[in-house]
Amino acid sequence: MKSDSTHVIAKIADILEKERQAMIRGDLNILSELTGQKEKLHDALSKSAPLSHSDIVQLKRRAEQNQKMLEAVKQGISSALNRLSSIRDAQKPLTVYGASGQISSLEKADHKSFERRA
Numbered sequence: 346m347k348s349d350s351t352h353v354i355a356k357i358a359d360i361l362e363k364e365r366q367a368m369i370r371g372d373l374n375i376l377s378e379l380t381g382q383k384e385k386l387h388d389a390l391s392k393s394a395p396l397s398h399s400d401i402v403q404l405k406r407r408a409e410q411n412q413k414m415l416e417a418v419k420q421g422i423s424s425a426l427n428r429l430s431s432i433r434d435a436q437k438p439l440t441v442y443g444a445s446g447q448i449s450s451l452e453k454a455d456h457k458s459f460e461r462r463a
């Protein structure tokens with residue numbers, strides 16, 4: 346029974362490493378597949394012998410490292426989307442208020458030469 350849990354722990358550690366490498370490469374599509382594999386191994390682990398303290402610490406450390414990386418990836422994607430939105434908004438006509446208080450749109454002559462920074 347102990348060998349079963351050792352085998353499952355090794356597989357989980359391998360998947361956590363694959364997950365880390367995928368995030369480093371930017372291969373985010375594989376993460377959902379790896380999550381499915383982790384869920385299956387979690388079920389297998391719950392049916393195996395109890396884990397040692399060192400095994401728990403090792404898996405927890407790897408999982409926490411991956412969680413931090415995943416949060417950084419999420420923040421990076423969010424920043425990129427915000428930047429793309431800013432660039433897209435810069436292509437829209439500039440809306441201003443005239444002296445009479447009416448809203449006016451100023452069209453840009455050349456979309457490539459003007460970019461509004463957020």
